[in-house]
Amino acid sequence: MMSTLIMSLVIVMISLIVMLLASILSKKSIVDREKSSPFECGFDPKSSSRMPFSLRFFLITIIFLIFDVEIALILPMILIIETSNIMIWSLTSIIFIMILIIGLYHEWNQGMLNWSD
Structure with a gap:
């Protein structure tokens, strides 16, 4: 111990x-303004070096990743149907899919699935 x-x-x-x-x-130790600015052949930059990023695109990507992981969780459920109790398997599957449907409804209700406003 x-x-x-x-x-x-x-x-x-x-x-x-x-x-x-x-x-x-x-x-x-030293933060230099010239070193932290973008380099364009010694000239001052014509425009911003950072391109604007669409927050809507980011949210759609996050939603896709969440549902992609959920599909990866659903696929093994098909393999274990033969080795598990059918009642427990059915209850677990229904609860999991209901949570997914409620989440999808919430995202749809909030307008997250609309690409354009």
């Missing part, structure tokens, strides 16, 4: 020392 406690303390101390060294060594 005592050796586990000592080993845990050693691991925590080593982790804290590494994090402290990383934060000290990664600091930039």
